[in-house]
Amino acid sequence: MHHTANEVEHEPESVIQRRQRIGLVLLTIFSLAYGGFIGLCTFAYTWISETSVAGVPLTVAYGVGLIAMSIAVAMIYGLMNREAK
């Protein structure tokens, strides 16, 4: 068995730890937004179903917002780590 092309970058431990910290902070922020959405759908069903944002039901606006936030968080993480490197 040969393991040729796969490379393991030997980064300093401090860089790896900084990246892990950034990852955990961003994940915590997103988890709160996701958990809040699930919590509202489950335990404030009537309120979230009847509230609107710019004529669009809050359920849909929040859901679309979460998808947009996922993409934004991913890009922020990518940019922050490019700087870190």
Place this chain on the structure above:
Amino acid sequence: MVYETSSIAIAVFLLMVAGTVGLSFYLGARARSSHGYFAAGGSIHWFVNGIAFAGDYLSAASFLGICGMIAFYGFDGFLYSIGYLAGWLVALLVIAEPLKRLGKYTFADALASKFQSDGIRTAAGFSTLIVSLVYLVPQMVGAGALVKPLLGLAYWQGVALVGSIVVVIVVTAGMVSTTYVQFLKGGLLVLFSLILTVLVMMRGVEVHPEGARSNPQRITVDADGAKYVDGVRLGLKESERNVAPVGRVLEMADGSTKTGPLGPVGYLRAISGSRIELSSPAKKSIEDGRPVVEYAPRVVDGRAMMAPGNLPTFQGIRRAEVYPKLDFVSLMLALFAGTASLPHILIRYYTVRDQASARKSTIVGIGAIGFFYLLTLYIGFGAMVSGALDPSDSNMAAPLLAKSFSELLFAAVSAIAFTTVLGTVSGLIVAAGGSVAHDFVAGMLRIQLNDSQMIRVAKIASIIIGGLAILAGLAFEGMNVSYLVGWAFAIAASANLPALLMLLFWKGTTKQGIIAGVVVGTLASLFWIAVCPEMFKTMYGLDPARAWVPFSQPGLVTIPLSFAVIVGVSLASVEKIEDRRE
């Protein structure tokens, strides 16, 4: 419903499927070493790998299932879109780079790396096999349900056809060809979904000129299998009758009859302000010894369809009882935690060169998958008001929406849906076969294998796993595909994620703790599923109230349980080692 397809449509369908399989064979011939077969030699460009993530991940359940759910039950289908995507952030932010740094071929490599433990490797290999098999079940059930109307085959023939094609692809190919097939499939899926969405918005919303349909449709099945619609034989000839399509707008908020082209926000507003006629869920009965299925029209408020709780499995969130609510929370937790634990996703991190490529490819994947899930909202609601829905098959919502625009688009979307099934199933079988070769034969049994023997073992394992997948697909016919996917995510999240996170973030984690966490997480979630209300109702034909556990989705209990077991066993095993030292 019986579908009429033109010869051009069938030709486009066959051409696209043949192209996918042909590409797979061509590229497969180039993978000769085991590193090439299992990990594409680590040579895949991060952008290609990112789109291939989308191809791997966007299964039939994502495309056909979610669009169908939104078309018939509104916002509830979109909840799956949100949950499926959210899990990718866990993969990007905490899993991707360490996994690439620590492993070589399989998820078990990374988990076993710190302790060089065959026990961890065996436990992780065991969980990989279980998760792959459980995730294969909904894929095969979806394949059977899809091929049935598209090619006019029986359910079992559809399952056997997909299973056989995939085994041939996997045995003749490897990770390079699987990656490029996924890349192609992922790219085409996003592109055609975008085309469908643009067409939906250009069409806008229109009140149906015939108004409401008042009579239900009754489908009777004879002893010889012949079907009748309201007493007339089902078919396309003049003397026969087809199931009438449903999904029409009866009235719009401002009293107009046609909106013309709309933007993304305007489209949602128009749907929200409409009254829409759909079909009620099938009501089944027996008359004169013959099974009868009735689809009655039901008029819904567009606004109500944008609230959660319309889907039968989600209706519990509207009730006061706690357990149905916990079932929903448990599913959404499993979707969030399960993505970063799916074996066929994790092995894709070994096909790129380094950690930076792993990170960048995940970001590309999140962009493509997130964009696709946004489009499902418009494809689903577009299908809901297209007047083209088949009341007897929600999985056909997206292809039938395409058919309402053009036959060619129908053929292309159907072919992409079919290759979607092939792609995800082949990814899962490659992951499971690789795990057998590396984790069980080379790791647990410590049998020294050279390159070609390693590949041969993986291929033999793939054939057996493909056979098991076909049998499972046949056994679970008729089960809710999305529910089955939820279970696969719950098992993956309970078995793999706690072990990975604890290994990365808690220095007190021991070898024994990881083994116990993986084994308990896997077995506890499997046990929970086996004795849950949904299994009692659907598989055992028993009263769900007699189930041993109060709700059907295990994640809310078994994920924390796995964390607790890792902490408990790690602390206990450290104490034992210290006692021995004293």
